[in-house]
Amino acid sequence: MKLDLLVFAAHPDDAELGCSGTILKLVAAGKKVGIVDLTKGELGSRGTPELRMEEALAAGNIMGLSARNNLGFRDGFFTHDEAHLMAVVQMVRKYRPDTIFANVPEDRHPDHGRGSKLVRDAVFLSGLRKIETKLDGEEQEAWRPKNLFYYIQDYYHKPDFVVDITPYWEQKKDAIKAFGSQFFNPDQNQDEPQTYISSQGFWDFLEGRARDVGHLVGYELGEGFLCETPIGVEDPLELRMGW
Numbered sequence: 001m002k003l004d005l006l007v008f009a010a011h012p013d014d015a016e017l018g019c020s021g022t023i024l025k026l027v028a029a030g031k032k033v034g035i036v037d038l039t040k041g042e043l044g045s046r047g048t049p050e051l052r053m054e055e056a057l058a059a060g061n062i063m064g065l066s067a068r069n070n071l072g073f074r075d076g077f078f079t080h081d082e083a084h085l086m087a088v089v090q091m092v093r094k095y096r097p098d099t100i101f102a103n104v105p106e107d108r109h110p111d112h113g114r115g116s117k118l119v120r121d122a123v124f125l126s127g128l129r130k131i132e133t134k135l136d137g138e139e140q141e142a143w144r145p146k147n148l149f150y151y152i153q154d155y156y157h158k159p160d161f162v163v164d165i166t167p168y169w170e171q172k173k174d175a176i177k178a179f180g181s182q183f184f185n186p187d188q189n190q191d192e193p194q195t196y197i198s199s200q201g202f203w204d205f206l207e208g209r210a211r212d213v214g215h216l217v218g219y220e221l222g223e224g225f226l227c228e229t230p231i232g233v234e235d236p237l238e239l240r241m242g243w
Contacts, residue, residue, distance in 0.1 A: 001067060004031040006097035006145075008088070010115035011041040011075065012056040013179045017206070018151035019101055020063055021165025021172040021223050027064040028168075034067035035060065036091045038115050039075040046192040047181025059178035062171065067095065076111060080118055088122035090133050093140040099147040104226060108154040116150060123148050150226040152213070159224025161231070162213055166220040169210065176206075217242040 005026055009015040015023070015035050023033050037056060040049040047055075053070065060068045071087050078084055092100070102119040103112040125131055127144025134140060152159060165172060176183060181192070184200050196202065207221075214222030217240055233239060 001032070001034075001095060003034045003066060003095040003097045005033045005099050005101065006092070006095050007033065007035045007101040007151075008091075008103070008115065008119045009035060009037050010103050010109070010111040011039055011044075012037045012052045012070070013041070013059070013176065013182060014103060014112070014153060015101070015151070016059050016063075016172070016175045016179065018103070018153040019223055019225075020059075020175045021168045021210075021221070022101075022151075022163045023063050023065075024168040024171050024175075025163065025165060032066040033063070034065055034069070034095055034097075036088075037068070037070045038073045038078060038088075038118075039111070040070055040072060041075055043075040044182065045195050046198065051181050052179070055179040055181065059175045062175045062178055078111070078114065078118075080114065080121070084118055085122045085125060086133060088119055089126045089131065090135050090140065092123060092126040092145070093133060093143045094135055096143045097145050099149065100145050101149055101151050101225070104150045104152050104155070104157060106155065106157075112153060120148065148228070152209075152224045152226065156209075157224070157226055159213060159216070160227045162217045162219065162222040162224050164214065164217075164219040164221075165210065165223050166214070169221050173203075215242070 007015045027033055041052045042049040073084060100123055103116045105116045106113050127142055129142040182197060184198055184203060210221040213224040214220055
């Protein structure tokens, strides 16, 4: 299956937090989108890895994903080595996306930056035809997407571009709420440990961030992205500044 967009996430729920509004917008426009979670989030203080997998499936259904995989890397301890790089290369070559989203290179959780670097290097290696990979016994062809962008999650970064997600904000919240073991819900999980993301205040932060990022370019609610190089455009008259 060829995808228009493939999103890599260090943990189940990273993509939902950082770019699910954009995912929903693209799916609504008829694009095929998939997510590859690097770990099962097994070090999370709340819930279990098995529950996180169920929640990831539910969130994927809300977003209308065409595919979702989990590579089963060790949460907190995966490394930047050949085995991990090749596992990511296999996913890039399997789905042959035009664009890839990954965790931002520097963030509160060290897995986010480590995963970002891993994906970035794997995307480059995926385009080298002399690197041979197989998946399910089938040889894979080299593939390098046109774009690699990084979604902003916890730490604030001034975005290089902003996507208007105003019409998809409620669906974005539903996708995040699918991870009921992790986030604030007054009707459940009161016996679980309280964490940075399990308070009502974290929901307030998410909305505040979306409003702040959207405000930069005149949207009510937005998601911001970073890129490593200048972006080429065909029609500069279609660009929008935040005046």
